[in-house]
Amino acid sequence: MxxxxxxxxxxxxxxxxxxxxxxxxxxxxxxxxxxxxxxxxxxxxxxxxxxxxxxxxxxxxxxxxxxxxxxxxxxxxxxxxxxxxxxxxxxxxxxxxSSQICEEHGENMNLMCLTDDEPICAICKLFGKHEDHNVAKVSEAYNARKKAFIKKLHLVHKKSEEARKETEKLTNELTADATDTKVMIDTVGMGLLKGIWYRMAELQSKLHHDYSTKLEKLQVISNEAKASGQLYQQMETLLEQHENSVQFLQEDKKFKEKIEKVLEGKGSYQDPPKHKISMQQYFEELIRGINIKDYLSTACEEMLSSTTDISDTRQSECPAFVFSDESPDHHFCKEVLQQFEKSSDIKQDNFENAGPPALQH
Structure with a gap:
C-alpha cells in the first residue's frame, strides 16, 4: 500500500x-x-x-x-x-x-468490570487496577445491557410522546380559552358602550401578554419534549448501528445520566391550571365598579340604536339582559359566563386538531 x-x-x-x-x-x-x-x-x-x-x-x-x-x-x-x-x-x-483493544495492555477487552462499569482485558483483572473488582464476560454484559437499554428506549419514547401530546393539548386549550375570552370581552364591552372602551383595550393588551407568556412557557415545555425525542432517536440509532459490544457498552454509559434525567423529570405540563386563562377573572375586571342597571337595562336597545359609531353587525352580537331586583350583578355575571362557557365547549373540538393561531388585539 x-x-x-x-x-x-x-x-x-x-x-x-x-x-x-x-x-x-x-x-x-x-x-x-x-x-x-x-x-x-x-x-x-x-x-x-x-x-x-x-x-x-x-x-x-x-x-x-x-x-x-x-x-x-x-x-x-x-x-x-x-x-x-x-x-x-x-x-x-x-x-x-482498535476500539476493542485495551490501550494499556494491548489485549482484547473481553471482560466487563462491574465495579467501574467499563470493558477491560484479562491482564487488567489479573494484574491491573481491576484485580479486586467484580467482572463478567463482555458478551454477557452486552446482552444484559442491551435488553435494559431497549426497555429504557421504550420508556423514553413513551415519556416523550406523553409530554408532546399533553403540551399540544394544553396549547390548544390555552388558545381556545384566549379566543373565547377575547370574544367575551368584545361582546360585553359593546354592551357597556363607550364608557369601558379604554378598559377593554387594557384588558385585551393584558390578555395578549398573558396568552403570549403562557404560550411561550408551553413552547419551552414543548422544546423539552423535543429534546426527549432527540434522545430517543440517539438511543435508537445506537441500538441499531453500534459496531460492536464494547462500543455499545461505552456509549451506554454516556447515555445513563441523560436517560435518568428524562425518566425522573416531572414536566410543567402536569400542572394544567397555570397554563390556562381565567375568563371569570377578566370578566370581573371588565365590569369592576360598574352599575349594571345603568348600562344594561330596558333602555339598552335604545342606547345602542342611537350610537352611530358602533356597526350594526357588532350591535347584533351584544345581548340585551333584563334583571330582577335580586342581586343584578351576580345574576348578570352568572348568565353571561354561562353563555360564553357554552360557546367555549362547542368550539373546543375545533381546537384539538389545530395549532395556536396568532391572538389579535
Missing amino acids: ETLRQTLSCPVCLELFTPPVLVLSCAHNFCKQCLEKILQHQNCHHINGFFHCPLCRKVIYLRGRGIVGLLRNSLVESILEKFKYELEKICTQEKRQ
Missing part, C-alpha cells in the same frame, strides 16, 4: 493527486493546481509559452492552448479513486479493531 501511495502522490506537493491529474509529454503526472504553480514559478504566462518538467527538465510546449491543452490522466484518477476507497475501508476496519 505504501508503494502504491508513493506512485499516486504528486512529486510537487508530495500528497495524493488532487484531480484533475495532468500528464506531460515526458509521462510525468502532476496535480493541475501544482502545475499552475510551476508555470508561475518559471514565468510561463503565455498560451504559447513553454516550461521545464520539474523532474526530468524536459521542455514542454503549451502550443497555443495553455495548460488546458495538456492531457488529463483518467487512468491515474480512476486508480486514485479506488485506492482512496480501499484506504478508507482499511482505516475503518483498523478503527473498529
